[in-house]
Amino acid sequence: MEDRTRTPRTLHEVFAATARRHPELPAVELATSSIGYAELERAAEALAxxxxxxxxxxxxxxxxxxxSGVAYGGYLAAQRLGAQVVPLNLKYPPRRNTAICELADVDVIIADAAGQQWLEHCPAGTRPVRPVLGLTDRELLAARPDGSLPAPSAGPEDIAYLLFTSGSTGRPKGVPIRHRNVLAFLEHAVPRFEVGPGCRTSHTFDLTFDLSVYDLFVTWAGGATLVVPDAAELLSPVEYAVDRRLTHWFSVPSAVSAAAGLGGLPDGRGAGLRHSVFCGEQFTYAQAEEWHAFAPGSVLTNIYGPTELTLACTEFRLPAERGDWPETVNDTVPIGTLFPGLDHTVTEDGELCVRGPQRFDGYLDPRDDTNRFLGADGGADGGADGGADGGADGGADGGADGGADGGADGGAPVEERYYRTGDRVRTEDDGTLVHLGRLDNQVKIRGYRVELGEFETLLRRRPGIREAVVVPVRQGDTTELMACYTGEPAREADLRRTLAAGLPVHLVPNVFLHVESLPLNPNGKTDRAVVAKLVAEHAALTRP
Known part of the structure; x- marks a missing residue:
């Protein structure tokens, strides 16, 4: 018989414990209905x-x-069985989802109505060759368990979820995260952000983005309600936050820019928000100011962490008064200090490396572990290649299904190794960390090694410019810098002068493209690959 009094050791036990305490409270609020904790647990048991x-x-x-209800019930049903959850994405090409199913050795695909439609429209030969269990929310909630399952047998060492990214190799790269990794994060996050019964939390992240685990399990661990937006609300963060009476907001910073681009963030309209948390990319002070004006009573927090460190590993909470916000070299909110229980070191080239209970054990394919770890003394276990694929984007760039038993390449034991984030940081006098950019955002132009973030900071500081991205574009035998920006259009000559005031003139970008909004990837972050394509096409059309 299951011991229903012990401290939760898995994500399923986290949800089940809340369902026992608050069976009638709404766990999920959809656009036209809600699902209570006991109701969702019952549905997940029947599905399992x-x-x-x-x-x-x-x-x-x-x-x-x-x-959908099927998404949440399916997630919990898999956890009930001790199985790893492998999210697929309806926005992904069929071949990518198929490759993920193969690499993850998926036993079955749970598909909601939209997922079933997606499968039906897969081109011949691209559909995942796996059994499919398709059902609707109505069918999910109508089922009743018969008590045939044995007590849960999963434990902290089992894999909770497995995410994938292309990484630098061009192939999906697996990131298994164990229950103990997530529980360490939840232990800090739930009380820190004061999540409890009566709170109403946002759900802006797709399940293929690891930050969705925050959406689901920070909410459910605290007994709050996950308020699920419909398609229209996802495109209008202001209406979503206000009309659905959210108390807790969590998104990438680009959501602020998107909201501003749709007509602004009316001052004071988000007065109901108590906590606003941002993660996934650099959070600029311009974005922070706009959100602060929109939700003046909300505590504003910037958190940081690659998937390999389980959702987030640092945080910085902005003071309530704008005048007390610290200045930074690149006008971005600091990423702050490490969560309790985590340890870090910074290499000579400024790379942040972290170890502790949230750090994953290694990638699904052990070959991907090469150059991703430092030994206990800060020395490279497998060499130093100057960057990790995970980075500040919080994306799905890591994992292990048991990996790296004796350390990487004969280095330190697993529990002692630091994970190399691939992100450059600056340590302030008080120990606060400022994110400077990706190591792989350093490029060589005309023999000079430059940091793209420096160009972007100078452009953002120009009055009228809201966002700026600078990318390297290959032109024949050379690489050129090109810029894309939002805000007020400006003459290219004026923009060049802005950059020339702080950079050698021969490094100033040759192309500046004004757009209404920056392109975003499926995770809602700025898509630099699309930016590079846009500016290259613009250059081809405008140059003689």
């Missing part, structure tokens, strides 16, 4: 029984579902 009856022992469950 069905998975077992139809597919035997299930170890790996893919979710082809997004922001």
């Amino acid at each position: 029984e069905r998975l077992t009856a139809e597919h035997g022992r299930v170890r790996s469950v893919a979710l082809l579902a997004s922001r």
Whole structure:
């Protein structure tokens, strides 16, 4: 029999413990209905029984579902069985989802109505070759468990979820995260952001973005309500936050710029927000000021961390008064200090490296561990290649399914190794960390090594410019810098003068493209690859 009094050791036990304490409270609020904690737990139990009856022992469950009861019930059903959750994305090309299913050795795909439609429209030969359990929210909630499942057997060492990214190799790269990694994060985050019954939390992240685990399990660990936006609300953060009476906001900083681009963030309209947390990319002071005016009573926090360090590993909480915000060299909010229990070191070239209970053990493919870790003394276990794929984007660039038993390449034991984030930081006198950019954002132009973030900072400081991205573009035998920006259009000559005031003239970008909004990737972050394509096309059209 399950011990229902012990401290939760898995994500399923986290949810089940809350369902026992608050069975009637709403766990999920959809656009037109809500699902209570006990109701969702019952539905997940019945779905877990069905998975077992139809597919035997299930170890790996893919979710082809997004922001539906089936998505949340399927996530919890997989956790109930001790299986790893492998989210797929309806926005991904079929071949990518198929490759993920193969690499993750998926036993079954759970698909909601949108997922089933996606499968039906897959071109011939691209559909994942896996059994599919398709159902609607109505069918999910109508099912009743018969009590046939044994007590949960999963523990802290088991894989909770497995995410993928292309990384630098061009192939999906697996990131398994264990229950103990997530529980260490939850132990800090839930009380820190004061999440409890009556709170209403946002859900801006797709399940393929690891920050969605914050959405779900910080909410459910605290007994709050996950308020699920519909498609229209995702495009209008202001209306979503205000009309759905959110108390807690969590998103990438680009959401602030997107909201501003849709007509601004009316001062004071977000007065109901108590906490606003941002993660996934650099959070500029311009963005922070706009959100602070919109939600003046909200505590504003910037958190940072690659997927390999489980959601986030540092935080900086902005003072309530704008005049007390610290200045930084690049006009971005500091990423702050490490969470309790984590340890860090900074290499000579400024790379942040972190170890502790939130650090994953290694990638799904052990070959991807090469150059990703430092030994206990800060020395490279497998060499130093100047950057990790995970980075500040919080994306899915890491994982392990048991990996690296004796340390990387004969280096330090697993528990002592530092993970190399690939992010450059500056340590202020008080120990606060400022994120300077990616190591791989350093490029060589005309023999000079330059940091793209410096160009972007100078452009953002020009009055009228809201956002700026500078990218290297290959032109024949040379690499040129080109810029893309939002805000007020400006003459290229004026923009060149702005940059020439702080940079050698021969390094100033040759192309400046004004756009209404920067292109975003499926995770809602600025898509630099698309920016590079846009500015290259602009250059081809405008140059003689």
